[in-house]
Every structure is written in structure tokens, then in C-alpha cells.
Amino acid sequence: MIAQFIFIIVLAAAVYLFSKNVAKIRRNILLGRDVNRSDQPALRWKVMAKVALGQTKMTKRPVAAVMHFFIYVGFIIINLEVLEIMIDGIFGSHRIFSNPLGGLYGFLIGAFEVLAVLVLVACVVFLCRRNLIRLKRFSGTEMTQWPKSDANYILITEVLLMTAFLTMNAADYKLQLLHFEHYVKAGSFPVSSLLAPVLPNNASALVIVERVCWWFHIIGILCFLNYLPYSKHFHILLAFPNTYYSNLNPKGKLTNMASVTTEVKAMLDPSFVPETTGEPGRFGAKDVTDLTWKNLMEAYTCTECGRCTSVCPANITGKLLSPRKIMMDTRDRITEVGNNIDKHGKDYHDGKALLGDYISREEIWACTTCNACTEACPVNINPLEIITELRRYAVMEESQAPASLNNMFGNIENNGAPWKYSQADRFNWASEQ
Numbered sequence: 001m002i003a004q005f006i007f008i009i010v011l012a013a014a015v016y017l018f019s020k021n022v023a024k025i026r027r028n029i030l031l032g033r034d035v036n037r038s039d040q041p042a043l044r045w046k047v048m049a050k051v052a053l054g055q056t057k058m059t060k061r062p063v064a065a066v067m068h069f070f071i072y073v074g075f076i077i078i079n080l081e082v083l084e085i086m087i088d089g090i091f092g093s094h095r096i097f098s099n100p101l102g103g104l105y106g107f108l109i110g111a112f113e114v115l116a117v118l119v120l121v122a123c124v125v126f127l128c129r130r131n132l133i134r135l136k137r138f139s140g141t142e143m144t145q146w147p148k149s150d151a152n153y154i155l156i157t158e159v160l161l162m163t164a165f166l167t168m169n170a171a172d173y174k175l176q177l178l179h180f181e182h183y184v185k186a187g188s189f190p191v192s193s194l195l196a197p198v199l200p201n202n203a204s205a206l207v208i209v210e211r212v213c214w215w216f217h218i219i220g221i222l223c224f225l226n227y228l229p230y231s232k233h234f235h236i237l238l239a240f241p242n243t244y245y246s247n248l249n250p251k252g253k254l255t256n257m258a259s260v261t262t263e264v265k266a267m268l269d270p271s272f273v274p275e276t277t278g279e280p281g282r283f284g285a286k287d288v289t290d291l292t293w294k295n296l297m298e299a300y301t302c303t304e305c306g307r308c309t310s311v312c313p314a315n316i317t318g319k320l321l322s323p324r325k326i327m328m329d330t331r332d333r334i335t336e337v338g339n340n341i342d343k344h345g346k347d348y349h350d351g352k353a354l355l356g357d358y359i360s361r362e363e364i365w366a367c368t369t370c371n372a373c374t375e376a377c378p379v380n381i382n383p384l385e386i387i388t389e390l391r392r393y394a395v396m397e398e399s400q401a402p403a404s405l406n407n408m409f410g411n412i413e414n415n416g417a418p419w420k421y422s423q424a425d426r427f428n429w430a431s432e433q
């Protein structure tokens with residue numbers, strides 16, 4: 001009874017904390033401007049099924065795709081086993097699904113064990129790629145300190161969880177062979193039975209091993225759950241809504257700015273009455289709250305995989321720009337804004353902004369707007385949208401654009417074209433020599 005009571009308290013505390021942190025992230029995302037992404041629901045479901053569920057964009061790098069698939073399937077399927085652990089923990093039962101599922105139960109436990117080994121292999125490969133082979137994609141100025149440790153923490157935790165799961169099963173298997181009370185014959189143990197010889201033969205010692213691993217496994221999973229909102233691994237939840245709300249326009253199509261459209265209409269038609277929707281917003285974005293909620297959702301969905309940066313022509317040619325850093329900076333800044341609201345109230349402003357304090361002007365003007373980053377992203381994130389909004393602010397609110405662009409703006413204003421020829425000379429090329 002005491003164990004059940006402790007388990008219920010721990011479970012309730014973990015679920016409460018997780019819900020609280022998820023609600024905070026949701027609130028932060030909704031600090032962004034509104035954008036309508038509810039059109040074409042059938043196509044949206046299809047994109048989500050293909051990109052998030054089917055992981056089709058991962059396949060461009062087959063080794064990573066296969067390893068990631070093991071971890072992804074392991075994560076989803078092993079949740080069935082976690083459900084059983086939770087019910088057992090609450091009611092004090094042992095392997096409660098074994099009776100109702102009959103023969104299928106043995107098959108499932110066997111399949112979980114095979115999956116656990118595949119997850120273990122994938123985690124070890126990923127750890128080697130990051131720490132021994134040191135793939136270039138996982139390096140960069142933005143990938144030091146916390147982002148570097150974050151990936152390692154989660155991989156090591158998964159190794160420990162899978163090891164605890166297999167050791168727990170091995171002890172259970174041995175106790176079943178000993179016909180020890182409570183440990184009824186249930187399940188098949190194709191992997192853990194191989195571990196059984198290294199465990200003690202004494203029933204009391206086996207019970208201790210089984211219980212320690214059981215508690216370690218479930219507490220580890222609850223800690224993992226509560227770690228997610230602080231980690232890039234939150235993408236395992238957000239990848240689904242993020243791909244559902246993807247931008248369905250052709251890549252490269254720039255959105256019109258409503259504020260500019262209104263001004264042009266008012267200029268061309270004196271009888272035009274603009275819709276009044278409260279305070280006029282900024283042109284472009286200076287801070288995260290000028291971005292849309294979708295941009296902010298993308299920031300929380302970024303897996304920090306670096307696929308965008310590895311194909312970015314600006315980054316490849318040594319410029320300061322890294323699209324991954326754009327997303328990480330946006331996430332860090334919106335988290336800071338959210339924390340400020342929690343501490344000082346919603347009207348507090350810390351005097352900082354995304355442009356300038358997090359992302360420099362050199363970075364945004366290094367972008368060629370090629371969209372390679374958007375194409376490469378496995379979860380349909382669009383760093384270019386954020387860069388474009390920051391540029392719009394720099395040009396339209398601060399009049400700060402590179403000299404080459406200022407020349408072009410002047411030409412458009414005076415000549416109606418980006419070139420430095422007057423409109424009267426435009427047809428000279430066709431005149432006879």
C-alpha cells in the first residue's frame with residue numbers, strides 16, 4: 001500500500017508539472033501575431049501524416065533516418081508497456097495485461113525487448129556521431145554548452161532507461177522460473193533471458209533488482225517527460241501540430257504586409273476606409289511578439305539537427321548566418337519574454353529585442369533567400385520567414401539597409417526599376433545603332 005501511495009503522489013506531481021510547463025509554452029506561442037493556418041484541412045492532415053508520422057524528409061540521410069526511426073518507433077510502442085507499469089503501480093498488480101492479452105502479451109513483450117535493443121544501438125551510434133566522430137553538422141557557435149549537453153543527456157537517459165527495462169525483465173524472468181509468489185508466468189524474454197545468467201540466483205536479491213529497475217524505469221520516464229519542455233526534444237510532441245500548420249504556399253512566395261497594402265490602397269483611393277483593428281502594428285518584426293504564433297511554434301519545434309545550416313549557401317561560404325541559430329535565438333528570446341511576464345507581469349519590457357540582442361544585422365543580410373533551409377528541414381520549419389520579417393523592420397522602421405540595397409531602393413523610387421537608368425531611356429536597347 002505504501003508503494004502504491006508513493007507511486008500515485010509521484011505520478012500526480014509529474015503530470016501536474018508537465019501540464020504546467022506545457023501551458024507556459026502554449027501561452028508563449030500565443031504571444032505571437034495571429035495568422036490563419038486553418039484552410040485546406042485535408043491537405044494539412046496529409047502533410048502531417050507524410051512529414052511527421054512518415055518522417056519522409058529524414059530519408060535524405062539514410063543512416064540517421066534508420067536510427068531515428070528505431071528511437072521513434074521505440075518511443076511510441078514502448079508507451080504501451082509504460083501504461084501497464086502505471087496501472088500496476090496504482091493498483092499494486094503485476095503485469096496486469098498478461099491475462100486479458102493471453103498469447104499476444106508474450107509476443108508484445110518480446111517485441112518491446114527487440115525494440116529496446118534497437119533503441120540502445122541507435123543511441124550509441126548517435127552518441128558516437130556527436131562525441132567521437134564529431135560530425136560538422138552538430139557543431140557551430142550555437143551548439144556549445146547547453147544545446148550540446150542537451151542532446152547527450154537525452155541519449156544517455158534513453159540508454160539507461162532501456163538497460164533498466166531489460167534488467168527488470170531479466171530478473172522477472174528468473175523469478176518466474178523460480179515460481180516465486182506474485183511473479184506469475186507471463187511474457188516472453190528473447191533478449192533479457194540472455195542477461196539472466198549474470199543476475200543472482202537468490203529470489204530475494206532478484207526481487208530487489210526487479211523492483212529497483214522498475215522504479216528507476218518509471219521515475220526515469222516521468223523525469224524525461226518533465227525534461228521535454230526545457231529541451232529540443234519537445235519536438236516529439238510539437239512536430240505533429242507544426243507540420244499540420246505548415247505554410248502551404250509555394251516556397252519563395254512572400255506574404256504581403258497588411259499594413260503596407262492598407263497604406264497603398266489609401267494612397268490610390270481617397271475614399272478607401274481602412275479597417276481599424278486597434279493599434280497599428282510594426283512593419284516587420286523587431287522582437288518575437290511581432291512574429292506570428294506559427295514562427296514561435298516552429299522555434300519550439302526545432303530539433304537543432306543542423307540540416308538547414310548544412311545546406312545554407314551563406315553558412316557554407318563562411319558568412320555569419322546559421323538558420324538553426326535563427327530558430328534557437330527565437331526560442332531563447334520568447335522563453336525570456338515569457339519568464340519576464342511570469343516574474344514582472346505582462347506589461348514589463350526588459351529593453352531587449354530579437355533583432356540586435358540575439359540576431360545581428362550581419363546575419364539577416366547574409367541570407368540569399370534561397371529557401372534551401374526550408375526545403376531541408378525535417379519538420380517543415382521556415383527560418384527565412386523570420387529573417388524576412390527582421391529585414392522588413394530594419395528597412396521600413398529603421399531605414400537601415402546595406403548600401404547596395406539603398407541604391408536599388410533609390411532607383412525604384414526614381415526610375416520605377418532597380419537599375420540606374422531613367423524611364424525615358426528604357427527602350428534604348430531596341431533603337432537602331
Ligand code: SF4
Binds near residue numbers: 313314367373383
Ligand atoms: S534562405 Fe537564407 S538562411 Fe535559408 S538556406 Fe538560403 S541563405 Fe541560408
Ligand code: SF4
Binds near residue numbers: 306308309377379
Ligand atoms: S530548423 Fe529544421 S533543419 Fe534547422 S535545425 Fe531546426 S529542425 Fe533542423
